[in-house]
Amino acid sequence: MKRDVFQAIADPTRRAIIALIAMQAMTPNAIAEHFDTSRQAVSKHLRILAECEVISQEQRGREIYYQLEVDKMREIDEWLEQYRRIWETRYEQLDEVLEVMKMRKPAEMQKPAR
Amino acid sequence: MKRDVFQAIADPTRRAIIALIAMQAMTPNAIAEHFDTSRQAVSKHLRILAECEVISQEQRGREIYYQLEVDKMREIDEWLEQYRRIWETRYEQLDEVLEVMKMRKPAEMQKPAR
DNA sequence: CAAGTATGCAACCAATCGGTTGCATATGTC
DNA sequence: GACATATGCAACCGATTGGTTGCATACTTG
Structure with a gap:
């Protein structure tokens, strides 16, 4: 899958x-202590996260340390980028509208297209 | 739910x-044309997106126009913020390491912690 | 080597998901 | 009013999800 x-x-x-x-x-054991589900359930989540390369593991003796792969978080950030552009321009436009409104009488105020 | x-x-x-x-x-109809699933399946997705307030709808006659609520995208951005901080400091640290390495002989180069 | 600890894996289960088809409802057009 | 169009809702279905318990494996320590 x-x-x-x-x-x-x-x-x-x-x-x-x-x-x-x-x-x-x-x-895994240390992580599981923070949740009220079983150790195995947490282990399953870890496997999924590892599959997606969101976390990586490092064997140290009989213990396995899991750590975040921050770069994978950036992937989400990159996906967001396109929408960030939209909300930024939207706020610029809103600023312009507010600027224009300052020069008018309140009765002339229009509801922005949004 | x-x-x-x-x-x-x-x-x-x-x-x-x-x-x-x-x-x-x-x-919905216009959207569904872009996918090879049924109109109803797309409608279900729209309902879920609307539930989460990721999109909003505007009735216009017998048609309903769905549009993105960009602000909801910002929520994801805010969640990412904490990790953005991590990867930014990580790259600063990497820059420092590279800076230090410049002053050493190649044989002394160490593999960075990550 | 034996006992204890850390971990993963398999089997099972109820709930949810994403899709389908069929039907009801509301608006527009003739 | 009759018919076409736009949309949502309900029932159903197989696949996936997130959880459980039980067991196997591997490393550590005495």
């Missing part, structure tokens, strides 16, 4: 895991 | 719909 970053972050537990290991690598 | 933006964008068809209506509002 083919999964992508967007499916990886769709689940709230997985987003919590991402947030948890963002600053420092952690073992 | 409670859904959020992350579930809304998890499905590739829904991301395609978002991209499609980003620049101009469209009717």
